[in-house]
Amino acid sequence: MARDAATQTEPTALLTDLLRGQAAATAGLFGQLVPETGTAGGEAATQWAEVAGRMQAMWFDFHAEQIASAPAHYTDPMKWIATGEAVLRQLPLANPENQHKLWEDTLALCTTVLGAYGIGPKAEEAPREAPELPRKDRRFAAPEWRRQPFFALLHQVYLMLSEHVVDMAEALEGLEPARKRQLVFATRMLLDSLSPSNFPLTNPVALEKAAETKGESLVRGMEHLLADMRRGQLTHTSAEAFRLGENIAVTPGKVVHETPLFQLIQYTPTTDKVLRTPLVIFPPWINRFYILDLNAKKSFVRWAVEQGVSVFMVSWKSADASMADMLWDDYVAAQIEAIDVVRARLGVPAVHAIGYCVAGTTLAATLAVLARRGEAAKVASATFFTAQVDFEEAGDLKNFVDDQQIEAIARLAPEGFVDGRYLAATFNMLRGNDLIWSYVEKNYLKGEDYPAFDLLYWNGDVTNLPLRWHQDYLRDLYRDNRLVVPDSLNVGDTPIDLRRIETPCYIQAGREDHIAPPESVWKLTRYLKGPSTFVLAGSGHIAGVVNPPSSGKYQYWTNDGPAETLGEFVAGAVEHPGSWWPHWRAWLESRDPALVPARGKRRPGGRGDKAIEDAPGRYVMER
Incomplete structure (x- = not known):
């Protein structure tokens, strides 16, 4: 022109x-x-x-x-x-x-x-x-x-x-x-x-x-x-500033059970009495469990123990060549095994369970499997931290799940496991300006010293994943959305149908979550047969979960009325300042308020109780 x-x-x-x-x-x-x-x-x-x-x-x-x-x-x-x-x-x-x-x-x-x-x-x-x-x-x-x-x-x-x-x-x-x-x-x-x-x-x-x-x-x-x-790998924080078991992941406890896939940590109670029904937490195996035990002020684990809850934590093993053939079935079986170990150890009929992110997705499958097998009573309640089951609106991670990219993963994993550095780079790219380019400027262009920041240390402490599991997860859940299709997926010989789940559920989503968008997390409420409580927390995938009451930060929303969509929930929601943790603790106690003395095997490593090692255990330290 x-x-x-x-x-x-x-x-x-x-x-x-x-x-x-x-x-x-x-x-x-x-x-x-x-x-x-x-x-x-x-x-x-x-x-x-x-x-x-x-x-x-x-x-x-x-x-x-x-x-x-x-x-x-x-x-x-x-x-x-x-x-x-x-x-x-x-x-x-x-x-x-x-x-x-x-x-x-x-x-x-x-x-x-x-x-x-x-x-x-x-x-x-x-x-x-x-x-x-x-x-x-x-x-x-x-x-x-x-x-x-x-x-x-x-x-x-x-x-x-x-x-x-x-x-x-x-x-x-x-x-x-x-x-x-x-x-x-x-x-x-x-x-x-x-x-x-x-x-x-x-x-x-x-x-x-x-x-x-x-x-x-x-x-x-x-x-x-x-x-x-x-x-x-891009460095975000000083690697020398933190030592596991010394100034991070320090809540006292013992490893009381171990398999080739996970260790089970039981934390030492700090109250004379505890809730009769214990809690077992399943963190995502894409990262280390101590996101829930960063330090004394931020630790969800320490806070729950102080609230009179018997807390168990699964610490997943970072994948190596020996785990090349592991599938999602193995992680579901591991959750069931952990539940059974806790029940047998404390002599209780049921446990409360928490699943965070991918472990929450897996917990939903576990509940469906137990329901199909007639064993649903093993879990008294289930709590989901930023977990998805319907992946139709799963956010920007869906940009990495076409056939070409899934097949490319195999070329990066000749020994049968996916290097955690690739996964860290992928998650960092979802917030590139915050987690990549701002650090390029600080670290490389300005040569600034690295800060001592526990959350960023955890973010860079990568874990490897079994290749077959990772590819199936991307293909079956993110790409094809099969988990919400009744009986489309099996664990062993047991078909999965989420609509069979009658276990009372507490579902937490982060308002600004870019990994598990709240619209996606909300959809879990549409598939459950039993009662559910949905809470929308301020902030995102990490800070929305790790928000202790002492911090006085953010807020959360509840809505006891009927809501078919997240928009309807928000429209009728009541805003509460601060952390949602006390709301969850009250909900947990309403399931079973009975208390028991914190003695015997409620105190791991005591007389007659041979523990494997002190928390946080070996698996979280393996690189």
């Missing part, structure tokens, strides 16, 4: 003014970095030459280590480039109408932004040093992004282009809905990776940090980058 001469030359003039100003700013910056004259300048030049030499030596050493091996698929730059090209080829970037709109919007944005700095034909009479800009994004919240017109325009154009490209992806026609969701998700991921905040020469915060530290921030950043490339 033709444009008149004035329109063609105006952006050139604007960019000339911009680059002239940027050149002066850059000269000033690097004049600080590498002065050319004087004694101080010579010392600075020597310092920067030393910094450059150290970084070059580190890179050469790393490169020499890697010569004999190919890069991991998710750290191979060519893999990312190929993926980006594949995404962009599907978008109508060459469409004349799209190009014309993009040109006009870019020109208007340049005029607005530069005008605020006194540049161009629409310059303000009194240009501001750090003016307000049209688009806001927390990646560019630092004042350095607005001090110089170059960086201001850079990030504003990036945000505008991102909006345009995402709009193109969302408007694309002729694709299957699932394929379109994948394209939009991949487009957002690609655009996030291309943010100017992710590169040292386009990040003014990183540049100023380099000037301030005389390059030492760049050296530390290179050290962090190469260390992560060696371990094949």
Whole structure:
């Protein structure tokens, strides 16, 4: 489409003014970095030459280590480039109408932004040093992004282009809905990776940090980058700050039962009497169990013990080659075994059970199996933390479950188990700006020291999964949604029908959960035959669960009236400040309020009770 001469030359003039100003700013910056004259300048030049030499030596050493091996698929730059090209080829970037709109919007944005700095034909009479800009994004919240017109325009154009490209992806026609969701998700991921905040020469915060530290921030950043490339995983927190059993996962207890798949921990009571019906917790085997026992203030386990509950915890073994043939059946059987062990150990007819995330999905299958076998009375109540059974609205994880990606997993697991680092990378990508790119900026570009943060330590403490189980889980549940189809899946010879479950259930969902969206978790209430209580907690998949009353954070919603959908539940819900834990404790006691003395085998490792080892046990420490 033709444009008149004035329109063609105006952006050139604007960019000339911009680059002239940027050149002066850059000269000033690097004049600080590498002065050319004087004694101080010579010392600075020597310092920067030393910094450059150290970084070059580190890179050469790393490169020499890697010569004999190919890069991991998710750290191979060519893999990312190929993926980006594949995404962009599907978008109508060459469409004349799209190009014309993009040109006009870019020109208007340049005029607005530069005008605020006194540049161009629409310059303000009194240009501001750090003016307000049209688009806001927390990646560019630092004042350095607005001090110089170059960086201001850079990030504003990036945000505008991102909006345009995402709009193109969302408007694309002729694709299957699932394929379109994948394209939009991949487009957002690609655009996030291309943010100017992710590169040292386009990040003014990183540049100023380099000037301030005389390059030492760049050296530390290179050290962090190469260390992560060696371990094949992004580091979020200091690995030396935590020791299992010393300052994390420290609630006292004993391992009282062990199989090749799990250890069973029983925690030591702190009250003279405890509820007669004990509690057994099934954490997800995708992560370590101690998310529920981070420290004394955050520990759900410690809090429940202090509330007079006999608590047992399953600690799953991280998969190795010996577990290559394990299936979902084995995890259901393990839950039933743990239930039976606790019942026999304490001489009680039933237990309360908690299932978190994938272990909650499995607990639903376990309850259905027990119901079909006439053994439903073994479980007095079941609590589900952010667990899904109907995967129709399972969120962004569904973008990783097409045939091609499921088959690709097998190529990454030649020994029959999936490396937990791949799983960690997948979950991090669901919140890329929060869990990947913000740490790229902090760790690599600014060279910041790692904080001591227990939640991030747990997040990086990965576990491996049996390949066959993982593929079946993605295929049968996420892709084909078979768990909610009566008798479509079996555990051994026992068909699964969730509609047979009469066990009273407490179902917790996180309002901002991106892994198990609340709309998806809610659907469990539609399949149960017995009574259920649904609670919507503030925050997401982790903080919505790990929210002790002492923190005074967030809130939760309840609704005792009828509701067919989550929207109806929310419309009639009552908001309560703080943690939902006391509400759950009251619900648990209403199932069986009877108390018994906390003695005998209620105190693990006591007289006549031979325990295997102290909590947290060996399995959680295996890497």
